[in-house]
Amino acid sequence: TRLRALAPWHNGVGRIDTHTLGIVLPQLSSLKETLPVVQQILALNQQLMSLQGQDAPVSLNIGLSLFPNDSHDAQRLLEQALIAVDQGLHQGRGAFEFYAVGMNTQAHDRLQIQADLHKALKNDEFYLNYQPKLDFNSGQVIGAEALVRWRHPHHGFIPPSDFIPVAEACGLIRELGAWVLQEACRQAKIWQDSGHLRGPMAVNLSALQLRDSALVTFVNDTLVAERLPAHCLELEITESVLMDNPDQAIEILQALRQLGIGLSLDDFGTGHSSLHYLSRLPVNKIKIDRSFVQRFEEYPEDAMIIKTIIGMARGMGLKTVAEGVETASQCAALKKLLCDELQGYYFSKPLAAEDFEGFINNRLASGEFTFSDHQQRTLLVIDDEPNILRALKRLLRKEGYRLLLAGSVREANALLATHAVQVIVCDQRMPDTTGADFFRGLKQTHPNIVRIMLSGYTDFTAISDAINHGEVYKYITKPWEDAELIETLHNAFDKYDIEN
Ligand code: C2E
Ligand code: CA
Ligand code: CA
Numbered sequence: 001t002r003l004r005a006l007a008p009w010h011n012g013v014g015r016i017d018t019h020t021l022g023i024v025l026p027q028l029s030s031l032k033e034t035l036p037v038v039q040q041i042l043a044l045n046q047q048l049m050s051l052q053g054q055d056a057p058v059s060l061n062i063g064l065s066l067f068p069n070d071s072h073d074a075q076r077l078l079e080q081a082l083i084a085v086d087q088g089l090h091q092g093r094g095a096f097e098f099y100a101v102g103m104n105t106q107a108h109d110r111l112q113i114q115a116d117l118h119k120a121l122k123n124d125e126f127y128l129n130y131q132p133k134l135d136f137n138s139g140q141v142i143g144a145e146a147l148v149r150w151r152h153p154h155h156g157f158i159p160p161s162d163f164i165p166v167a168e169a170c171g172l173i174r175e176l177g178a179w180v181l182q183e184a185c186r187q188a189k190i191w192q193d194s195g196h197l198r199g200p201m202a203v204n205l206s207a208l209q210l211r212d213s214a215l216v217t218f219v220n221d222t223l224v225a226e227r228l229p230a231h232c233l234e235l236e237i238t239e240s241v242l243m244d245n246p247d248q249a250i251e252i253l254q255a256l257r258q259l260g261i262g263l264s265l266d267d268f269g270t271g272h273s274s275l276h277y278l279s280r281l282p283v284n285k286i287k288i289d290r291s292f293v294q295r296f297e298e299y300p301e302d303a304m305i306i307k308t309i310i311g312m313a314r315g316m317g318l319k320t321v322a323e324g325v326e327t328a329s330q331c332a333a334l335k336k337l338l339c340d341e342l343q344g345y346y347f348s349k350p351l352a353a354e355d356f357e358g359f360i361n362n363r364l365a366s367g368e369f370t371f372s373d374h375q376q377r378t379l380l381v382i383d384d385e386p387n388i389l390r391a392l393k394r395l396l397r398k399e400g401y402r403l404l405l406a407g408s409v410r411e412a413n414a415l416l417a418t419h420a421v422q423v424i425v426c427d428q429r430m431p432d433t434t435g436a437d438f439f440r441g442l443k444q445t446h447p448n449i450v451r452i453m454l455s456g457y458t459d460f461t462a463i464s465d466a467i468n469h470g471e472v473y474k475y476i477t478k479p480w481e482d483a484e485l486i487e488t489l490h491n492a493f494d495k496y497d498i499e500n
Contacts, residue, residue, distance in 0.1 A: 006040055020085070022078065038062060059243070061088040063097050086110075113166045116152065121175055125151055128183055129350035132359065133199070133321065133343045136335050141360065143199035143234065145343065146184035147350045148176070164206070173206045178218065180204075185226040185233060187353060192232055196360045200234040200262050207241045211248070216255040223259070230260030236287065237263065239271030239278070246277055257282045264321065269309060279316070286313045288339070290324025297329065300406070300414035307417055310337050329376060329402065333418045377493050378402040378419055382412045382438070383427040383454065388478070392425070395482055399489070409438050421449055422496040423489060425476075428455040428462060436462045439471040448500055450492040454478060 003013045003023055012024035023041075028034050041062060048055040063084030065077045088097035120126060126148055133143040150158045167173040181203050188201035209215055223230055235256060241249040257263060264285035265278075269292055288309055296302035306322075313320045322334045325344030334342060351359060379401045381392050389405045396403055404419060406412035409432060415421070424442070428435040439451045453475040455463060466472045473495065474488050 002044055003041065006037060016078075016082075020082070022081070034064065034066070038064070061085055061097075063088055110166050110169075113158070113163055114170045114172075117163060117167055117170070117172050117176070120150060120152070121172070121179065123153075125153065126176070126179065127151070127352075128180065128187070129352060130187070130201075130356045131343060131350040132348050132356070133202070133341050134347050135341055136339060141198070141363065142341065143202060144197060144356065145202040145204075145236070145350075146180060146187075147204070148180050168206055168208055171208075173208050174212065177206055177209045181219065182222055182226070185222050185228045188232055189226045189228045191357075192228070194357075196357055200232050202234040202236050202262075202264065204236045204266070207238065207243065207249075210237065210241045210252050211245065213248070213252055213255075215252060216259070219256060219261065220259055231262065234262035234264055234285070236266040237283070238266045239268075242277050242281075246280075250280055250282070254282050257284075269305060283318065285319045285321060287321045287323050287343075290344075293322050293324045293330060293334070293344070294326070296418060297333065300411045303414050303418040306334075306339075307337055307414075310339055314338070329419075332420060336420065337418060376402045378404060378421045378423075379489065380404045380406065380412060380415060380419075380421045380424045381426075382406045382409065382424065382430075382435075384408060384430045385427070388427070388454075395485070396489075399486065401489075401493075409433050412438070416446065421446075423450045423452065423492045425452045425454055425489075428453055428459055434462065436466040436471065439466060440469075443471050448496065450496050452476060452488065452492060454480075 003021065006023075012026070014022050016022045025034070025037060028037070041060070044058055045060055047058055049058050050056075063081045063086070065071065065080035065084060067077055070080050071077050084097040128146045129149055130144040130146055132141045133145065134140070135142040148160055148164075150160075150163055152158050164173070167176050184201050184203045188197060191197035191201075219233075219235075222228075223233065237253070241253075253263060262285065263281075263283040264287055265281060265283045266287045267289045268286045269289045286309065288306055292302045292306050292309075296306050310320050319340040321341040321343060322330075322339045323343045325331055325334065325342045325346045327346055330344075331342060331346055348359060377400070379396070381389060381403065383389055383392075384407055386407070389407070393403060393405065404415045404421065406415055408430065412424075412426075426435040426438055435453050435455070439453070442449060442451060451472050453463060453466065453472045454477075455475055456478040463472070463475050467475070473492060476485055476488060
């Protein structure tokens with residue numbers, strides 16, 4: 001009915017299959033005219049619709065093909081639109097996609113992958129890699145994640161991001177998922193016995209596997225067959241399990257928890273689930289999505305998100321894992337934020353089974369991994385004028401400091417929450433506050449940080465007050481002398497090192 005309202009002139013709405021509706025818009029003659037209609041349809045996304053008396057959010061994807069550009073043939077136009085929908089589905093909910101030449105070959109590749117997947121299971125072409133997870137406090141390996149790999153006889157290595165969605169689309173994910181679970185449990189048992197693995201083995205579950213209540217029995221049978229205690233298995237799920245039948249999914253997850261299996265919520269922060277449902281998910285761990293981990297040093301908003309997720313998780317009694325940790329400074333910042341576990345290339349890539357054993361043997365021989373105490377010299381500059389930030393960035397490029405830039409005190413606080421900072425340069429005059437006020441607070445919260453004031457005005461009273469109260473170490477007037485500024489910063493870092 002809602003779609004018909006958009007095409008009232010013509011009975012142009014029909015059902016193609018259970019999940020697909022077609023809409024014909026014959027009166028539109030150009031691409032430009034199409035877009036407003038697309039937007040109106042997409043506006044239905046996430047609206048509530050009453051289904052059997054229950055409010056359910058609508059989620060939809062759109063694929064379009066245009067007459068006469070794409071084809072003159074009605075059947076062909078429909079096929080092309082369906083291919084475009086399929087493409088959009090890879091991008092998540094609410095995507096829309098025009099049919100494009102080349103999609104057909106991609107659709108063909110998918111069909112080929114689908115055909116080959118069936119053979120691959122029979123021919124033992126799959127194997128698992130294992131990526132260690134590390135405990136932030138002890139520095140010990142406390143678990144591993146099993147990740148499936150496909151060695152194709154002709155095309156070589158095919159990444160899971162290429163074949164998992166196809167396996168899901170053609171239903172083969174159940175068989176593949178069952179194989180992964182059995183193989184991971186078999187390996188986990190061997191490593192529990194040999195001492196190579198002390199914590200749980202994590203296995204990824206597709207949302208489709210959670211639609212089947214036989215899953216609980218299957219998981220239990222596998223544990224019994226492999227003689228693996230339930231607490232040695234952890235299942236990783238994503239928010240997408242809540243998409244079409246949340247109540248059933250929650251019931252199955254509860255049954256799994258009752259077996260004693262750990263559950264962790266993967267890729268957290270990227271979905272659109274409501275907090276209401278999330279709070280009902282019986283998980284005991286949250287994995288912070290790699291995208292936040294990789295951006296948070298550059299974007300204060302991502303740092304705030306990570307901080308909030310960890311705070312929320314702690315409040316709910318859940319553990320947090322940071323995934324995709326690639327650098328020492330990410331690692332140090334996450335430790336500071338009280339994240340519990342980490343996983344990522346910084347520590348180890350996913351490894352073949354033999355390599356995982358070698359890795360653990362090495363670590364046991366050389367003492368466990370310790371986090372380096374060496375901190376990169378980090379300077380935080382706060383100024384509401386972008387020009388000043390840019391000029392300082394240029395000036396300090398060769399000095400080897402890690403430079404954090406903030407346009408306001410709010411941004412500065414977000415950066416301070418996630419980074420070890422030794423020296424701060426702050427502008428005295430800012431729209432929301434003064435440098436002197438900021439430093440006064442900082443002296444209480446971060447007494448060790450060396451504070452330098454930047455002042456464009458001959459604002460003597462404020463500055464001399466601040467100096468007299470021991471709130472600033474030095475002040476520099478704008479415009480500054482480059483050499484003098486560089487030397488002041490150098491001395492400030494030395495002062496920090498001597499005092500700490
Ligand atoms: P995921 O569950 O989020 O797995 C983590 C992915 O991040 C893995 O990619 C891993 O190799 C990669 N990764 C780990 N550390 C780093 C890092 O420091 N930097 C970067 N850039 N990447 C890192 P992979 O193995 O390609 O797997 C991709 C996705 O495929 C997985 O994402 C998971 O959703 C899916 N997948 C893998 N194995 C299975 C499986 O057995 N069953 C199901 N249902 N899905 C699986
Ligand atoms: Ca995972
Ligand atoms: Ca993940």
